[in-house]
Amino acid sequence: MSEIRILLMGYADGELGPEDRARVEEALAKDPELRRELEEMRRLKEATLGIDALADAEVEAFWGTVYNRLERRAGWVLLLAGSAGVMGAGCYLFFTHEWAHWSVKLAGASGLLGTIVLVWSVWRERRRACAHDRYAREVRR
Amino acid sequence: MAGAGRTEVVPADEQRAIARCQRGDREAFELIVRLYTSRALAAAKAVVRDAALAEDAAQDAFVRAFRAIRRFRIGEPFYPWLYRILRNSCLTTLKRHGKPPPSLDAEGAPPPPAPPFDPAMNLAKEELRAAVRDAMTELSDPHREILHLSHFEGLSYREIADCLKIPIGTVMSRLWAARQALKKALAPRMAGHE
Known part of the structure; x- marks a missing residue:
């Protein structure tokens, strides 16, 4: 690729410093082909510049979904925290009180074990997904 | 905008x-x-x-x-x-969703110079914009991405470099290659308007 053509692109985009700008202007004065290319670049850029703005209703709907996602997370955190509290209290009673029949204790133990297995499984899956996501660090910057 | x-x-x-x-x-x-x-x-x-x-x-x-x-x-x-x-x-x-990720960081070989065209010829601004959008679907992922940031979003080279975390020199060379590829993809679409 020719250096002057890359500089020409920078010139069309208004990105060059005074020295490079002078170089391009000197080349433009001599070469009609470069002038045609510059015009072509400018017209292409002018035609494409700008994002199609969404209608208000679309933005509203989009924000609604984002808001719901943010709220849902808070709901999950509260639910999990509450469940963990109930589970902890249950465990305490399970080991410290004699009143429950062995079958109730067995049911309680299997429920607790099942929860631990599921939480462990989800945590492991997420950890594996993070290990393979090379862009995960971007949100931590 | x-x-x-x-x-x-x-x-x-x-x-x-x-x-x-x-x-x-x-x-x-x-x-x-x-x-x-x-x-x-x-x-x-x-x-x-x-x-x-x-x-x-x-x-x-x-x-x-x-x-x-x-x-x-x-x-x-x-x-x-x-x-x-x-x-x-x-x-x-x-x-x-089980779809292959785009290869956004890959640098391809520089493309050969594209044939010249006059984007204004017989094409209204909106038609040219639509043709560019259509032609961009044929481009590689890094080229499509950088053209979107430069042409449609109007970001400066510095801002593009920040978005993509690449040096400004790479922005310039990738953008130049992307524009060559775009011109090549646009050429057949322009042919019907000559």
Whole structure:
């Protein structure tokens, strides 16, 4: 690729410093082909510049979904925290009180074990997904 | 570009809104989301090439951005930071839906010079814009992405470098190659208008 053509692109985009700008202007004065290319670049850029703005209703709907996602997370955190509290209290009673029949204790133990297995499984899956996501660090910057 | 659905916020207001977001203010975050929705959706579409997936990825990006916003440094430009999160969300959304991720960082061999054309010839601005959008679907992922940032978003080379985390020299060479590829893809579409 020719250096002057890359500089020409920078010139069309208004990105060059005074020295490079002078170089391009000197080349433009001599070469009609470069002038045609510059015009072509400018017209292409002018035609494409700008994002199609969404209608208000679309933005509203989009924000609604984002808001719901943010709220849902808070709901999950509260639910999990509450469940963990109930589970902890249950465990305490399970080991410290004699009143429950062995079958109730067995049911309680299997429920607790099942929860631990599921939480462990989800945590492991997420950890594996993070290990393979090379862009995960971007949100931590 | 101002228009329907785009809230006008001057940078100082934007920075103030971000500072409020950092204190957990969701109303302030609503302002940020409304300001960047159109851009985020368009950018996500340029990466994932699917409207539904792009919407999912953009929503995910805003949720991640809100959770991570305390780590944003006030005073820095917001969009490159958001764009990096968006790019990440696009890749994870594609992965979640079992689609191959785009090779956004790959540098291909420089393309041969494209045939010259006059983009103004017999084409109205809107027609040319539509033709460019259509031609961009044929381009490689890195070329499509950088053209979207430069042509449609109108970002400076510095901002593009921040978005993609590449040096400015790489921005220039990749953009030049992308424009050559675009011209090549546009040529057959222009032929019918000669």
